[in-house]
Amino acid sequence: MIMNEKIKSSEVQLTGINGEDLGIVATSEALLMARKLKVDLVCTSLMSSPPPCKLIGAGAAKQEALAERKKDHKPKLKEIRLTPQIEDHDYETKKQQAERILKSGDAVLLVVSIRGKEGDRAKELLEALLKDLNPMGRKKTGIQLSGKQAMVQIDPL
Structure with missing residues (x-):
């Protein structure tokens, strides 16, 4: 999961905190928005151009990644x-x-x-x-x- 300053793309397809579509935004502007709202900017996929990104609450991004990893876990x-x-x-x-x-x-x-x-x-x-x-x-x-x-x-x- 790529977060905040690690996103190298010049622009991103941004989704807001409540799931609203904010359109294509410059990455620097999206990072400013994330800092103002005290949330993280998280890139969900690198396979498309511009990459889709979400504004997610600070701890929620890590929990979401953990839940995704658990879902992928095949029981032994x-x-x-x-x-x-x-x-x-x-x-x-x-x-x-x-x-x-x-x-x-x-x-x-x-x-x-x-x-x-x-x-x-x-x-x-x-x-x-x-x-x-x-x-x-x-x-x-x-x-x-x-x-x-x-x-x-x-x-x-």
Whole structure:
């Protein structure tokens, strides 16, 4: 995002604070207008001539760029491995790790490795984690028990 003095074009297609079209204006004049209104002059695209620019409130430009970046972010699937005989502190740590991943917009795959007859314990552990993580995300798949592991995928809200 190109802002204020970094805009090198001699003239810009200007849009006002409330979205009104102000027409083609000299860049220096647009910068003066932005300073008077205590806002930023932000160039939205460099592909056209003259480049379209907007007058946006000082902090709003950065928030808009952040929102745009988040929108472009494709969610990833991140795996967290556990064992059925997990201690309380370790459980909390893994839960917080999953919460952090879900808040960042990525999906979580919880995998519990099973040895012997630990299948029921593994299922109980995943059900407890699903219950604790319910405010952050919802399960995409049911709990799958297969051979040596149990797993469930949780997508962010």
